[in-house]
Amino acid sequence: MNKNYDPKEIESKWQKVWTDEKAFAATDDYTKPKYYALVEFPYPSGQGLHVGHPRPYTALDIVARKRRLQGYNVLYPMGWDAFGLPTENYAIKNHIHPKIVTKNNVARFKNQLQSLGYSFDWDREINTTDPNYYHWTQWIFLKLYKAGLAYKSEMPVNWCTSCKVGLANEEVVNGVCERCGSPVVRKMKSQWMLKITEYADKLIDGLDSVDYVEKVKVSQRNWIGRSNGAEVDFAIAGTDDKLRIYTTRPDTLFGVTYMVVSPEHPYLDKYKDQISNWDEIVAYREEAAKKSDFERSELAKDKTGVEINGLKAVNPVNKKEIPIWVSDYVLMSYGTGAIMAVPAHDERDWAFAKKFNLPIVEVVAGGDVQNAAFTDVQTGTLVNSGFLDGLEVADAKKKIVEYLEENKIGTPKKNYKLRDWVFSRQRYWGEPIPIVKCEKCGYVPLSEDELPLELPDVESYMPTDNGESPLAAMTDWVNTTCPCCGGPAKRETDTMPQWAGSSWYFLRYTDPHNNDALASKEAMKYWLPVDWYNGGMEHTTLHLLYSRFWHRFLYDQGVVPCKEPYQKRTSHGMILGENGEKMSKSRGNVINPDDIVNEFGADTLRTYEMFIGAFELAASWSNEGVKGCRRFLERVWKLQDMLTDEEGFSKDMETKMHQTMKKVSSDFETLKYNTAIAAMMALLNDFYKKGSITKGELKTFLILLNPVAPHITEEMWADCGFGGRLYQQAWPEYDEAKTVENTVEIAVQINGKTKGTVSITRDCDKDTAIAAGKEVIKDKLTGNIIKEIYVPGRIINIVMK
Known part of the structure; x- marks a missing residue:
């Protein structure tokens, strides 16, 4: 070479x-x-x-x-x-x-x-x-709409008071806009929604038929959050209205000592004349509007709330009047916008009750109520629970649901954490939604032969003061005719999300x-x-x-x-900076792959990224590690200098070759790229120790390495005259029988103490093994031999007197 x-x-x-x-x-x-x-x-x-x-x-x-x-x-x-x-x-x-x-x-x-x-x-x-492409994105939306799975609904959005635009939750940091730092408030907006909740059961059950890593399945199941429980009605004292709640633990109803409603709950406005601290409620509501749903529901945050003076709820099982509080950790967009609080058996309720000095009643025996050890207790015996006393939790659940149904104050209910998907954005750069609004016909889908409804060119894509999409200002595009009646209609100006x-x-x-x-x-x-x-x-x-x-x-x-x-x-896993921190411009630890390719080559970058550590775990970047992978490839390149004319595998390398073929083949299938590369590095060292490599060995080695480092291996294949392109070859098949070493190195002992070692074939007979062992330690055999022991594949022991 x-x-x-x-x-x-x-x-x-x-x-x-x-x-x-x-x-x-x-x-x-x-x-x-x-x-x-x-x-x-x-x-x-x-x-x-x-x-x-x-x-x-x-x-x-x-x-x-x-x-x-x-x-x-x-x-x-x-x-x-x-x-x-x-x-x-x-x-x-x-x-x-x-x-x-x-x-x-x-x-x-x-x-x-x-x-x-x-x-x-x-x-x-x-x-x-x-x-x-988005022709067919729109086509799918029309299918969803016609199936009743796309609908319009009033939904709260994060509204930046300066940018005049709705923000995603992740763009709101500590109540302000991530981009401009201005206050963000909650604003009601008519939004297109997709009824993903209709598919909650199918999405959970479908996980049983796929090969996902377990943490991915857990993530999916937790987000959907399927649970079985009951909906229960708590009467509002002195009114005909009821607060409906959902609970997975109807057996703990006797432990309900207060209720909490969302700041947006409609009953607040309905009964504001009966609420003596209305101004306090309004002020709290305004503060809650500045927070994202994530901030509001965060478990670790300090609990805040205001008791509603003038309204009480009635516990349906013991008829006791209990206070109703407003707190921002209850979301109108989740469940019914109201919850029953059982502070003896729920960590969040317990923290709220301790802060505001509310009663805590134990209803499932066992544990330390003061330390909230009863969080979501699933076993135990009911106490302080009237007709449920003495029952185990599972039996109590059945009995209380029967009681709720008989008395028409509740029903069994399957519930989900999953919410319908907010599917519209008041932005320009997205797929137009193929719907028009006709004063006569309402919302009308475009005909499929009108797709794609193309995004029009606009001079200004700046957000509008009123929160509408920039498309709303394009009257020539907006004003159209109704596909149904032919009358005047307006196009939907919201666009689809990313x-x-x-x-x-x-x-x-x-x-x-x-x-x-x-x-x-x-x-x-x-x-x-x-x-x-x-x-x-x-x-x-x-x-x-x-x-x-x-x-x-x-x-x-x-x-x-x-x-x-x-x-x-x-x-x-993520690749971190050399300092072990997430790469970011502000930290000054970002690595540009172009720089690595220019200095070391693409094959080096590819090899290093696969060798950096366990694939599913985060790993810190190391420039020394990059250099090490470049040295590995340079040593691979120099194998051409020790190439022989032999076509197959040499006898002394055959086992190692088949072991490496098996290891690399298996590891590539199980994301163990780092150990596959390590196995090829070990094989490379063996070639260097021997000082030669056959054509058959090099061909196999290059094919094994090719998926990781395709350029160098393809070039070496051509340089060595192996014929054709490497990418057109066949993946090497190992022989399981040949992955087992035929020779073993065993200890040779005298009176149980090792004096040397000898290499023998795995199926060596006793006489041959002992003769070989005695030859190795012949200068130490100075006494009378009284016994010769051979444990196949393990030891030779010469007993002397």
């Missing part, structure tokens, strides 16, 4: 070859076994890739490349989740149209991804902002250029479900839930062939 290892030259060369040869394009040959590997498509920000992006992309690239070598027709696609608030905010700040911002960001991201040698099928690239396009993108990859359907039934039948989907742990709740909801709905509509979209879902 005369030339040195030059990643820049090698990597650009092979990236061009792969592009020209369409090396990684999925085919339409549906007779081959298929494999659909998917990574979350990125939001193309102005900052470009950071070193966290290559970790999941490389991991699934390894799987995709291995599957191709195993003979599969592999779909490994990439696209852009390009609508959304960050682009619009950047556009507003810099006076550049969001369309231009998106185009520039996508171009940069794509260039960076291609520089890393990923085997994406770029012929299937999609972009959520492309009208040919979640819309990402809820079905995996379907479009199967047939991205189809103009007649979101994808052909033939393509979806072949490719679905996704075999392996990897993404960030932060997306395993909402994104996963929303996309599973849309998919299951489309299955019920007969559009897709399977109930669940993803057969397997895994998540990766």
Whole structure:
């Protein structure tokens, strides 16, 4: 070998070859076994890739490349989740149209991804902002609307008093706008909603049929929050109205000592003339409006509240009048906007009762009430509970529900934490909602042949003072005719949230250029479900839930062939800065992958990101670790200098080769990329110790390493004249019998004390083993041998006198 290892030259060369040869394009040959590997498509920000992006992309690239070598027709696609608030905010700040911002960001991201040698099928690239794509996002919305799963409702939004715009919960920090620092208030707004709650049971039950890591399943189940309990009516003393609550613990009704309602509860306004401290209630309500739902419901926060003077509730089981409080930890958007408080058996109720000196009555025996040890007690015996006394919790639940039904004060009820999905944004940069409002016909969907309803170009996409979308000012676009009666109508000016396009993108990859359907039934039948989907742990709740909801709905509509979209879902750990902290500009610890590629090469970056640690755990960046992986690849390159003409495996390396083939094959399937690379490093050391490598050994080694470091391995394959392209070869198959060492090294003892070791075959007979052992320690055999012991594969012991 005369030339040195030059990643820049090698990597650009092979990236061009792969592009020209369409090396990684999925085919339409549906007779081959298929494999659909998917990574979350990125939001193309102005900052470009950071070193966290290559970790999941490389991991699934390894799987995709291995599957191709195993003979599969592999779909490994990439696209852009390009609508959304960050682009619009950047556009507003810099006076550049969001369309231009998106185009520039996508171009940069794509260039960076291609520089890393990923085997994406770029012929299937999609972009959520492309009208040919969001045509079908709108089509799905119309399906949901016609099925009664899309509706309009008054909902509170986070309203920035300066930006004049609604904010997502995560954009509100300590009651102020994250961007401008101005106060944020809660404001009621008519919003489009999707009735995901209709699918709560199907979304929970569907988890039993898929291969998700357990923490992902737990996250999904907790967010849906299915529970069984009862709805109970508490009369408001002196009125005909009742406060309806939901509880999973109706057996604790005798322990209810007060009630709490949301600051937005409609009964407050209805009975304000009877409330003697109305001004205090109003002031508290105004403070609550400045907080996000997350801040209000946070368990650890200090409890606040105001007792309603003038209204009392009646406990339906013991007829005692109890106080009603207002507190912001009760949300109108969750449940009924009112709760019963059992401070002896609920930690939050207990903290509230202790702060405001409210009664605490134990109704389940056992534990220390003062230390709130009874939080959600599921076992125990009922006390202080009238006709329930002496019953175990399970029996008490049954009896109290029967009592509630008989007395018409409650009913059994299944409940969910899951709320319907708020599906509209008062922004410009999103998919237009294909609905018009007619004074005569109400809300009317567009005809499907009018799709896509394209987002119009606007000169100003600044937020409006009244909170309407910037589209509302485009009267030529807004004013239209009703598809139903032909009369005057106005288009919906809210746009869809960023979640819309990402809820079905995996379907479009199967047939991205189809103009007649979101994808052909033939393509979806072949490719679905996704075999392996990897993404960030932060997306395993909402994104996963929303996309599973849309998919299951489309299955019920007969559009897709399977109930669940993803057969397997895994998540990766974050890459931290060298100081162990999350990478951020403010901390000055951000690593640009372009810099690593320029200095060390894409193969080094790929190898390092897979070697950095356990894939599912966070790991700190290390420049020394990067250098170590570059040295490893340089040593791989120099294997060409010790290449022999032998085609197969040499006898002394055969076992090691089969062991490594088995280890790498297994570890690639179980996310143990770091130990797979370690095994290849160990094999490399063995080659160096021996000082030679056969053609058969090098071919196998290069194929094993190829999914991790594709450029260097492809170049070495060509340089060594092995024929064809490496990416067209077959994945090596190991022989289980040959993974077992045929020779063993065992101790040779004299009178039970080790004096040396000897290597013998695993099936060596006793006479041969003892003879070999005696030869090793012959200079120590100075007495009379009275016994010779051989424990096969373990020890030889010569007993002397």
